[in-house]
Amino acid sequence: MVMNTKRHAISAAIALAFGVSATSVMAQDMVVKIGHVGPITGNIAHLGKDNENGAKLAIEDLNAKGVTIGGKKVKFELVAEDDAADPKQGTAAAQKLVDAKVNGVVGHLNSGTTIPASKIYSDAGIPQVSPSAINPKYTQQGFKTAFRVVANDGQLGGTLGKYAVNTLKAKNIAVIHDATAYGQGVADEFSKSAKKSGAKVVASEVTNNQATDFSAILTKVKAKNPEVVFYGGMDAQAGPMLRQMKQLGINAKLMGGDGICSEGLGKLAGDGMADGQVICAEAGGVTGAKKDGMDKFKTRFKEKFGVEVQVYAPYVYDSVMVIVEAMKKANSAEPAKYLPALAKINYDGVTGKIVFDDKGDIKNGSLTLYTYKAGKRDQIAVVQ
Structure with a gap:
């Protein structure tokens, strides 16, 4: 305790000498890494890029807003990997994120890459939220680190x-x-x-x-x-x-x-x-007042990236946000400490209410039925 007091006094003296407040020295930015994996190459790269852009927008919004966890201002960084929708490349990408010591993972896009990668994240104790993998097996493996924000x-x-x-x-x-x-x-x-x-x-x-x-x-x-x-x-x-x-x-x-x-x-x-x-x-969909929020998101997305939302970008955005919300509730970015808060999360996102069941599946997941007219998507109905 005495040593801590002396250290703070020294920090304050140094700060004053350089005209900087002692508070800013002691509360230096904490870097929190969020991993994202999707197919950025290959024949569905347009969908993978859609996902990655959703993550980028979330990270930008969080850094612009300013988030404090454990008394420290957080700087969020996106660590993006490409799995090319290939299971082997997916597990290699997952291991890269584990080695990079990311604090949480959003992805993967495909069930075929998400399922094998999920064991790697589970073994490392890193929470994983998939925005788009809908094969039931993903959350039926019993991994406490696996969650998804869409219906299966x-x-x-x-x-x-x-x-x-x-x-x-x-x-x-x-x-x-x-x-x-x-x-x-x-x-x-x-x-x-x-x-x-x-x-x-x-x-x-x-x-x-x-x-x-x-x-x-x-x-x-x-x-x-x-x-x-x-x-x-x-x-x-x-x-x-x-x-x-x-x-x-x-x-x-x-x-x-x-x-x-x-x-x-x-x-x-x-x-x-x-x-x-x-x-x-x-796998998802909103109605009423929530539809206005989704429309605003899509407008912002197009202004930022110059392209329309393809499918999953809003769910990626919410996946990042729900991880950070759990960190804030737990007052820690350490995976083991915020994982319990993530399991109990109740978050009102762009894509609707996000609450997980005991398997990590979203409760009351909605679906949106579409057709196409003149080559453009046309909504039929949102159902649950």
Whole structure:
């Protein structure tokens, strides 16, 4: 205690000598590192960049606002890594963040990279909040460090399956997926729901997440004459798939999850997408007064980065904010100290209320159904 008093006195004397307050010397900035991982290269780099920009905006807002934790002013730094939507690269990126001693992680984008990376974060005791990985397995592994701010496959695929049958009146459905954890997961949930609702799955086909030619698969699908084709995968494949459906004369609706539900799908599909042909769901969504806040966020985002929000940027933004809110509540940026506060968080974000259940899933997660008109996303409804 005596030594601490002497140290403070010395700090004060030095400060006075240089014309700086003793308080500013003793309360130097504390650097807090937030990790982010997404596919910044590869065929869905536009979605990965969307995520990363959401994180950048959150970090800028926090630093502009000024946050104090444990009596020290915090300077937040973003440590960004690229996983190229590849599981092996995803685990390598995760290890890089652990080695960099980040205080928390937002990501990854894909379930296929998020799930294997989650064990690395769990072993290191670093909280991880995914803004977009919806495969249920992510939070079913029992890792206390794993959280997500969007609804999972069961909710998303299930809602789309019921919509296909009850609203679109589809009786015969074809299902295609890209063999990833995300694509297969959402396709399986869609199939189960559609069958339970009374439809028949007349074709089940598998491709991969690098494919661009679907003519062989679609020729098989055409022979079954489905009213709906469901694709479990990303917009980089859904775009050319729509063009090839048109070339083959397949007049079915194309349905899919949030992977295809981007602002960029219209451009990727070109003239292959008719108005109202695509029905997709985004894991999240707000109504009422919250919609105004989301619209303002999207306007700010476009002004800052010169592009529209694709899908997940607002959820990344809230993921960063919810981690920092937990740090503030715990009065510590140390992962082990703020993790319990994160598990009990009750945060009102841009994307709505964020409260986690005992597995780390968001409670009462909402979904937004969209179609496309003149190549632009057009909201149908927000459902829970």
